[in-house]
């Protein structure tokens with residue numbers, strides 16, 4: 062966030078099905094004993110399982126009239142700062158309107174705003190902005206992630222945010238180095254001590270997400286864009302694979318939803334099918350929270366049980382499922 066003082070809503074990490082045909086998933090809940098070692102991201106899994114692609118970057122000229130180059134020169138940022146607006150209900154377009162109108166009063170401006178549907182760049186990233194204190198402003202591209210209300214929207218918004226970051230790293234011939242070329246406002250506060258904001262850490266945490274998980278996504282997009290020009294790594298597109306006809310079509314790969322519960326335990330086991338034997342194997346590292354709804358991408362029957370696929374390779378058994386096909 063920049064300098065606006067607005068109340069930050071506490072979002073539940075446990076989200077029921079949202080409206081408008083979207084399906085939301087819940088966080089994977091690890092067993093308590095190994096909680097600290099679990100790094101995998103249900104959000105990144107959801108992005109992959111649902112084939113979510115970033116949208117294209119829209120470039121438009123904002124009203125910020127303070128043109129200054131970076132410390133190393135015009136067109137020479139050293140990295141990108143990740144912010145989060147802390148403004149529930151405000152879309153990227155809402156924020157663009159607000160900051161174009163109010164930056165002189167608020168004394169803040171950033172390069173871009175990102176939400177689930179749009180990436181809007183409003184100031185040439187060859188020049189600095191006012192988002193995170195003197196040193197950061199003179200060295201980094203700065204992007205604000207907008208708050209959203211469903212897991213599906215959050216997944217889409219971080220996909221868009223990661224794409225923007227990866228694209229800017231490549232545009233300025235910067236390496237992908239988490240904590241150096243990709244930094245949170247929280248990192249900036251600790252590095253330079255000129256601001257005390259810690260976004261987007263708290264907002265990410267509301268969705269069970271972290272900067273390191275976000276970095277995983279940025280790294281994936283960065284490598285694929287570098288190698289093939291596409292976030293998929295298949296060379297199919299030069300704009301991140303997103304186009305306006307695909308961005309808002311929802312979850313075309315989702316076939317239904319399952320409400321999971323294990324009346325005899327505190328969590329619902331996940332199964333993965335062994336690639337050699339084909340046998341389902343109960344996972345010991347991750348599980349699903351009881352009484353949570355999950356988007357299902359595929360169903361299959363094995364040994365008298367139906368299994369529902371809830372992420373790239375993770376399945377839940379009919380014993381614990383109440384499944385509804387779309």
Ligand SMILES: [Zn+2]
Pocket residue numbers: 062063143144145192193246258260
């Ligand atoms: Zn910030």
